[in-house]
Amino acid sequence: MTRYFLRRLAQGLLAVWFIATATFFGMHAVPGDPLSSDRATTEKIRANLESKYGLDKPLPAQYLIYMGNLVQGDFGISFTQENRSVNDIIRDHFPVSATLGILAVIFAGLGGILWGALTALFRNRLPDTIIMFLVILGISVPSFVVAALSQLMLVRLNDTVGMSVLPVGGWGSVAHMIVPALVLGLSTMAYLTRLMRSSMLEIVNADYIKTAHAKGLPAGQIFVNHQLRNAVLPVVTVLGPAIASITTGGFVVEIVFAIPGLGRYFVQAIQQLDYTVIMGTTIFYGAFLVFMVILVDLVYGLIDPRVRVE
Amino acid sequence: MHETITETHSTAPSNKAVFSQLRRYFLYAFIAVGVLMFVLDYLASSVGSDTQEARAVDFETQSIAIAIAEEPPQLNSSLATDAVSGMVLGHIMEGLLRMGVDDQLEAGIAERWEVTPETATFWLRKDARWSDGEPITAKDFLFAWQTALDPDNASEYAFLLYAIKNAEAINQGNLPLTDLGVRIPDPHTLVVELERPVPFFDKMVVFPTFLPIRQDFYEATGGRFGADAKDLLYSGPFVMASWVHGSSLLLQKNPYYWDKDRIRLNEINVAYITSDVNARINFFKDERIAFTGLQAENLIDAMRQKWPIKRYQDGTVFFLEFNHREDRLSENLNFRRALQSVLDMEELVYKVTKLPGYRPGESLFPTFLMGVEKSFRQEYPATKIPVDYAQARAYLAQAKEELGLAEWPEFVLLCGDNPISNIQSEWVQGALKKHLGLTLKIDKQIFKQRLAKMTAGDFDLVLAGWGPDYNDPLTFGDLFASWNLNNRGRYASPEMDRLIAVAQNASTPQSRMEAFAGIQQLIIDDAVILPMYERGLTYVLHPKLKGVKRRVIGADTDFTNAYVER
Numbered sequence: 001m002t003r004y005f006l007r008r009l010a011q012g013l014l015a016v017w018f019i020a021t022a023t024f025f026g027m028h029a030v031p032g033d034p035l036s037s038d039r040a041t042t043e044k045i046r047a048n049l050e051s052k053y054g055l056d057k058p059l060p061a062q063y064l065i066y067m068g069n070l071v072q073g074d075f076g077i078s079f080t081q082e083n084r085s086v087n088d089i090i091r092d093h094f095p096v097s098a099t100l101g102i103l104a105v106i107f108a109g110l111g112g113i114l115w116g117a118l119t120a121l122f123r124n125r126l127p128d129t130i131i132m133f134l135v136i137l138g139i140s141v142p143s144f145v146v147a148a149l150s151q152l153m154l155v156r157l158n159d160t161v162g163m164s165v166l167p168v169g170g171w172g173s174v175a176h177m178i179v180p181a182l183v184l185g186l187s188t189m190a191y192l193t194r195l196m197r198s199s200m201l202e203i204v205n206a207d208y209i210k211t212a213h214a215k216g217l218p219a220g221q222i223f224v225n226h227q228l229r230n231a232v233l234p235v236v237t238v239l240g241p242a243i244a245s246i247t248t249g250g251f252v253v254e255i256v257f258a259i260p261g262l263g264r265y266f267v268q269a270i271q272q273l274d275y276t277v278i279m280g281t282t283i284f285y286g287a288f289l290v291f292m293v294i295l296v297d298l299v300y301g302l303i304d305p306r307v308r309v310e
Numbered sequence: 311m312h313e314t315i316t317e318t319h320s321t322a323p324s325n326k327a328v329f330s331q332l333r334r335y336f337l338y339a340f341i342a343v344g345v346l347m348f349v350l351d352y353l354a355s356s357v358g359s360d361t362q363e364a365r366a367v368d369f370e371t372q373s374i375a376i377a378i379a380e381e382p383p384q385l386n387s388s389l390a391t392d393a394v395s396g397m398v399l400g401h402i403m404e405g406l407l408r409m410g411v412d413d414q415l416e417a418g419i420a421e422r423w424e425v426t427p428e429t430a431t432f433w434l435r436k437d438a439r440w441s442d443g444e445p446i447t448a449k450d451f452l453f454a455w456q457t458a459l460d461p462d463n464a465s466e467y468a469f470l471l472y473a474i475k476n477a478e479a480i481n482q483g484n485l486p487l488t489d490l491g492v493r494i495p496d497p498h499t500l501v502v503e504l505e506r507p508v509p510f511f512d513k514m515v516v517f518p519t520f521l522p523i524r525q526d527f528y529e530a531t532g533g534r535f536g537a538d539a540k541d542l543l544y545s546g547p548f549v550m551a552s553w554v555h556g557s558s559l560l561l562q563k564n565p566y567y568w569d570k571d572r573i574r575l576n577e578i579n580v581a582y583i584t585s586d587v588n589a590r591i592n593f594f595k596d597e598r599i600a601f602t603g604l605q606a607e608n609l610i611d612a613m614r615q616k617w618p619i620k621r622y623q624d625g626t627v628f629f630l631e632f633n634h635r636e637d638r639l640s641e642n643l644n645f646r647r648a649l650q651s652v653l654d655m656e657e658l659v660y661k662v663t664k665l666p667g668y669r670p671g672e673s674l675f676p677t678f679l680m681g682v683e684k685s686f687r688q689e690y691p692a693t694k695i696p697v698d699y700a701q702a703r704a705y706l707a708q709a710k711e712e713l714g715l716a717e718w719p720e721f722v723l724l725c726g727d728n729p730i731s732n733i734q735s736e737w738v739q740g741a742l743k744k745h746l747g748l749t750l751k752i753d754k755q756i757f758k759q760r761l762a763k764m765t766a767g768d769f770d771l772v773l774a775g776w777g778p779d780y781n782d783p784l785t786f787g788d789l790f791a792s793w794n795l796n797n798r799g800r801y802a803s804p805e806m807d808r809l810i811a812v813a814q815n816a817s818t819p820q821s822r823m824e825a826f827a828g829i830q831q832l833i834i835d836d837a838v839i840l841p842m843y844e845r846g847l848t849y850v851l852h853p854k855l856k857g858v859k860r861r862v863i864g865a866d867t868d869f870t871n872a873y874v875e876r
Contacts, residue, residue, distance in 0.1 A: 032760075039467065042469070083541075084537060174350055257584075258583060260555065264556070
């Protein structure tokens with residue numbers, strides 16, 4: 001088990017190194033650089049700026065310096081927010097994204113399992129059709145539409161009630177999180193519902209279910225202990241990457257609801273070619289994703305003894 | 311629902327029993343989520359700010375809440391270049407002079423001033439204090455300007471200080487900082503020696519780069535000056551009480567501000583930071599913020615809400631710039647004239663973009679600029695080139711002959727990657743195809759990449775824009791000088807350089823304005839650029855919020871004179 005874990009960790013580190021290297025050279029290959037601005041600068045100023053950020057050195061040298069700093073956990077200083085280090089940006093804003101992301105995943109997971117179980121129970125009948133219709137909507141309507149619509153609905157709701165039922169945006173209390181987390185988790189919830197439904201239906205005729213019925217177990221117990229537990233496995237598999245993608249993909253929701261998360265820095269950095277922030281956030285998110293996948297593999301073993309690695 | 315076993319699904323469990331199990335299961339789940347929310351609530355209050363209290367306006371406390379589009383990138387005034395930082399700095403800092411509500415210069419930290427061809431002298435008021443109670447002295451200005459000019463700090467706006475003697479040489483690293491032409495005969499007098507006569511020097515000192523910085527404080531921050539609320543010392547009407555990055559800023563009345571009786575607001579809560587216009591409008595609707603900008607698609611909604619819609623021109627001019635480098639076909643004058651006769655900017659503004667407040671482009675100089683007595687554009691109206699397709703085709707045929715071409719190749723139109731640029735570039739593409747048979751390839755690039763391609767000359771035509779830095783036509787007038795690095799189309803003509811030199815050095819306003827009129831005409835005659843439009847902005851204010859000032863130069867939007875009505 002430990003050896004397996006270590007091997008996976010080594011593979012993960014290799015993957016992160018690859019992500020870092022590819023991003024580094026890809027980013028520098030893009031025309032333009034973070035120092036170019038609306039007002040042209042004289043050569044002298046430009047040279048000073050370049051040396052301040054180490055951009056005057058040849059690219060391979062820059063790469064080695066960057067990697068050296070990276071190993072020491074130093075992501076450098078942002079080009080656009082010149083007084084903030086990338087470490088500060090991640091430290092300040094990742095907890096916000098993570099909080100929102102985890103809540104979204106919980107909503108998505110619970111909702112997905114519940115709706116999935118219901119559709120399986122009512123397969124090919126009206127509740128199934130209605131839920132599956134909503135699922136298709138949830139998967140196909142992009143999050144910026146859902147986010148904007150739900151925000152508008154909140155405004156209407158507060159207006160109708162005449163007081164602030166839920167805040168329209170901002171950050172600070174759990175009331176601020178509920179709607180953004182639901183919006184953020186919506187497409188994952190829809191996806192999990194479908195997954196749950198198909199895996200429920202797949203095992204409904206399995207031998208062990210028949211056996212359970214034959215030995216006279218109550219139907220409810222069979223459903224929850226045998227069917228649900230086995231059907232939930234594929235859901236757990238996708239949950240790990242889902243946590244990573246939800247936590248990192250909150251850009252739109254963060255902008256619409258004015259939430260100070262890391263997602264917007266991630267996207268804005270690319271638009272502004274802020275080299276250090278692009279590198280910092282990409283590596284951080286990359287490592288996070290890789291780690292989540294490893295974690296899921298380990299958790300998988302706990303849930304399903306059949307895949308336990310010796 | 312009551313059948314336990316059906317024939318077709320022999321293993322289907324009883325729905326009723328399943329429901330009771332599921333109910334129990336989800337009851338636990340929801341209790342767990344509830345507990346988790348409590349934990350999150352506690353955690354969130356420690357990482358973010360509590361914006362739940364944001365109220366658009368409050369008469370009792372004279373406080374307002376607003377939203378801004380992005381986090382201020384740089385509040386170190388010697389390095390700041392962007393509008394959001396400029397807006398915040400305009401509230402927390404005051405320089406020698408400031409722009410009043412009537413767009414005239416007003417005394418700030420300096421109570422009076424005098425500009426002669428050789429020097430500019432500022433007499434500082436004795437009661438001006440920093441937010442820690444220390445007096446603001448002439449030394450604080452000298453230090454700020456030296457900081458901006460220090461080549462090691464690489465301030466992008468250092469060039470604004472070049473009017474000061476030796477400033478350019480210092481910025482180029484050729485002279486030490488101490489050689490800056492500023493004398494301090496006593497702590498409250500600042501004498502600036504000018505490199506050349508700059509009659510509008512007093513208008514320039516309004517710019518953030520000229521704001522004071524106190525040396526001991528600056529050095530104590532250890533390179534983090536302006537990074538956080540505690541890393542700033544304030545000279546303006548407000549101090550920043552808190553700054554939660556990416557989330558909110560809280561500005562409170564500065565008790566040490568010399569003119570504090572003028573300030574009626576106690577608090578400006580920048581409660582939200584988001585670039586989404588629609589989100590900001592939702593905050594406005596929900597009475598969370600007192601002010602927001604509008605876009606074309608929001609206008610109908612705004613009218614339906616019966617909001618009083620306000621508009622103004624922000625002085626930014628957008629134009630189609632040609633690549634004048636010698637190896638380019640766009641270097642041919644007749645080719646440029648052909649385009650000049652084809653593109654109808656009134657059609658663009660009134661029928662295509664249809665954005666409120668936009669004004670069809672006629673000149674490089676926007677309408678707000680002052681001439682000798684009236685507005686520059688009133689005194690010197692720009693020549694209008696009539697739209698004439700036959701004439702355009704004649705120009706184009708002539709160009710083809712001069713260039714010895716059999717067929718016109720494809721041209722590259724470089725533009726930004728945003729909805730407005732898309733509409734405009736497609737309009738240009740369509741018009742040139744329809745009337746001249748020219749094929750245009752649209753090259754959409756994000757801002758930095760568009761700049762890089764412009765600087766490298768990798769385009770035939772580019773959609774570009776220019777906004778003013780100070781309140782004098784020169785801020786636009788020198789744009790197409792052969793030496794100007796912002797002249798990315800590399801237009802070069804001795805006549806242009808001569809006129810610009812006159813505009814820079816002539817001492818009477820009359821002769822300067824005539825030089826600007828000459829520049830305006832030359833740009834049209836030579837088809838250096840094709841002015842497309844002057845940008846307009848629309849916005850809405852909370853009906854109880856009064857005294858808000860929008861301006862072209864200086865801190866926009868300005869709430870320093872604002873107050874809440876009962």
